[in-house]
Every structure is written in structure tokens, then in C-alpha cells.
Amino acid sequence: xxxxxxEDKATITSLWGKLNVEDAGGETLGRxxxxxxxxxxxxxxxxxxxxxxxxxxxxxxKAHGKKVLTSLGDAVKNLDDLKGTFAQLSELHCDKLHVxxxxxxxxxxxxxxxxxxxxxxxxxxxxxxxxxxxxxxxxSALSSRYH
Amino acid sequence: xxxxxxxxxxxxxxxxxxxNVEEAGGEALGRxxxxxxxxxxxxxxxxxxxxxxxxxxxxxxKAHGKKVLTSFGDAIKNMDNLKTTFAKLSELHCDKLHVxxxxxxxxxxxxxxxxxxxxxxxxxxxxxxxxxxxxSAVAIALAHxxx
Numbered sequence: 001x002x003x004x005x006x007e008d009k010a011t012i013t014s015l016w017g018k019l020n021v022e023d024a025g026g027e028t029l030g031r032x033x034x035x036x037x038x039x040x041x042x043x044x045x046x047x048x049x050x051x052x053x054x055x056x057x058x059x060x061x062k063a064h065g066k067k068v069l070t071s072l073g074d075a076v077k078n079l080d081d082l083k084g085t086f087a088q089l090s091e092l093h094c095d096k097l098h099v100x101x102x103x104x105x106x107x108x109x110x111x112x113x114x115x116x117x118x119x120x121x122x123x124x125x126x127x128x129x130x131x132x133x134x135x136x137x138x139x140s141a142l143s144s145r146y147h
Numbered sequence: 148x149x150x151x152x153x154x155x156x157x158x159x160x161x162x163x164x165x166x167n168v169e170e171a172g173g174e175a176l177g178r179x180x181x182x183x184x185x186x187x188x189x190x191x192x193x194x195x196x197x198x199x200x201x202x203x204x205x206x207x208x209k210a211h212g213k214k215v216l217t218s219f220g221d222a223i224k225n226m227d228n229l230k231t232t233f234a235k236l237s238e239l240h241c242d243k244l245h246v247x248x249x250x251x252x253x254x255x256x257x258x259x260x261x262x263x264x265x266x267x268x269x270x271x272x273x274x275x276x277x278x279x280x281x282x283s284a285v286a287i288a289l290a291h292x293x294x
Contacts (some may be wrong), residue, residue, distance in 0.1 A: 071250050
């Protein structure tokens, strides 16, 4: 289990507090689907994913992105117990959704990129390090119930 | 062999031309060492790497970062022939430097983050996709001569 220092927690919570979760969610999921196009296979029912602008404007992508990022908000509040927080979602992603855990790492990297775009210079190396640790922790927690 | 479309090449070269390679190089290598601290093991001779500010201010880090990113510039001029462009560097990283190829992917991800912090909204999903493809292809080319 990754250990988060007090500084890590403060950094993560402070940036999270300034984020518009709805916008960032849509952008993160949208970018995942554009940058790693094979991930579109999990979203057959989402309609038009035929181009970058179709994806970024797709209302189902935005809605689902918001759902995913809201769930990450739970992670931010429970950094010391990510495995417990994501136990049920881990089972869901394995048993029902059949998502390769590698995709959790990809989504984490995309989220870090979205934060970098939004916060620019404020996204210092130390801030990036805390967030990289966070997304790695979440990816690991989401994989923990796979069998 | 990875194929880059004309749009992808344009997205890559346009952003590259606006970059200060010297500064970006120092920042890329510095961030790698901060965000993924185990990578510091390859740079024992670099002196003070004891904190993020020490790392980012370290002149050897800056100089080596510039060297690495200048080499990336060769990649951009030879996007259709990355394996040949990086053949010798690949042998060097395997035979002399003993660098795990996983680290090439980490450096590539750090570069994407730096572009994101510098260019903000201009780093659109399509531009990110082109750059992600490039850094992956460079990582593969650098691993190609490993044995």
C-alpha cells in the first residue's frame, strides 16, 4: 500500500478543491478515448466516438467521466484506505465490466495530464509526484479484487 | 514500424518549434528524478539530488536533460525511421548504461506532462495523442537493440 505523507495529502486535497469535477471528468475520459483509442471498446453504447471532437462533445462521455471522477473524490478523502474504498468497484470492473487493469494506469496518466493543463506552473514536480502516487494507488486498489 | 500521419507530424513539429529545448530538457529530467525517485540510481555522479529543489537546480541534471532532449529533436526529424535513428543509443543504454527500458516510458510520460503544463489548452486531445504516440515509439526504438 502506498504511503501518503501529510504533504502528499495536503497537495492532493488542495488541488482537488480547485477542480471542476464535472468538466475535468468529461475531459479525462474523453482524452483517454482519443489518446488510447482501443479503450473505446468498453463504451460501445456511447454513440458517436468517430472523431476527437465527437468524443469530447459526446454527452455520455461527459456524464460517465463525471461519475468516474466523482468516485476519485472518494479516493481523495480516503487516501489511507484505497483498497477498502475501491473493493466493490474492483469486483465490478473484473466480474462485470472485464476491464484490463492496465487501463486504470492509462486513465491515471490522462488525469495527471489534465491537471497539468489546468494548473500549468502550479503543477510543480512535487505536486506531480503526489498525484502520480495517488493515481498509482487507485489503479492498484482497483486491481486488488481481480481474480 | 509506427506510422505517423501528416497531421500527427504537424502537431508534433509545431509544438516542438515553440519549445526551449535547454529548459525543457532540464525540467524533464528533473521531474523524472522527483516523480520517480528510483531513477536517481542512474545518476550517482550528479551530486546533490536530495530534494526536489536540489534536483531541479542541479547543473548536471540541466546539462544532461538538455542532451537528452536534443536527441529527441533527432526523433522529430526522423519520425518515419526511429529504430535506425536510435540504434546506437539503444545499444549504449543496454550494454553500457544498463537502463531498464521501462524508464524510457516514464521519461516519455514526463515529457507529455511538461508539454501540458507549458501549452495548456493548446495541448488538445489530438495533439496529446500525437505526442503520446511519438514518446511510445521512441521508447520502443530505444529498447529495440536490447539483448
